[in-house]
Amino acid sequence: MAEKQPHLNGAYYGPSVPPPSRSYHSQGHDGGCGCCGCLLKLIGGVVVVVGLAVLIFWLVFRPNRIKFQVTDASLTQFNFTTTTNMLYYNLALDVTIRNPNKKIGIYYDRIEANAFYEDQRFGTDALTPFYQGHKNTTVLTPVFKGQQFALLGANELSVLNSEKNLGVFDIHVKLNLRVRFKLGKVKTWRMKPKINCDLKVPLSSNGISVVGFETTKCDIGF
Known part of the structure; x- marks a missing residue:
């Protein structure tokens, strides 16, 4: 005889049913x-x-690479007066720029030449902008002439007197440029290269110097 199951009143006592999953x-x-x-x-x-x-x-x-070099330099005056701290100078340069490229032209939109002695700037010359064509050589002629206040200490004065006795001065010339390149009909954005030229310039008297100036290549930096 089968046992009679007790009445469960509709309750369920099995394992819990997990709720339906939701996606977020x-x-x-x-x-x-x-x-x-x-x-x-x-x-x-x-x-x-x-x-x-x-x-x-x-x-x-x-x-x-575009080539910059100073091919000639004429220094007819370079005197420093200690009582007034004034430097009197007269320097003229020939700066040769060679564009060896067959298909690239160069716009020189800004050319500023600065001359330094013992890390002190004594002259500035703003040159006329120009366009340089393919495989072209252009000569710039910056001139620095006048007088400039300078603070030269004992070491700088010693160097100046030594170079004066030798008749050759170490002068640094920097060209600040703003250029664009032309490739066919396309022009690039403006670039600002800096040209650095470390020169040994002989002092000349009546246009004649004891030693001649040697052509000097310049470094290009961006």
């Missing part, structure tokens, strides 16, 4: 990427495009 979506990110991810992708794309442009430019034009 972050607002603002559906179907897209985060701000950081998009920015990284954009930067990566720009780097790739710029790299390809530089590679194509080099393969097509094969640019050669």
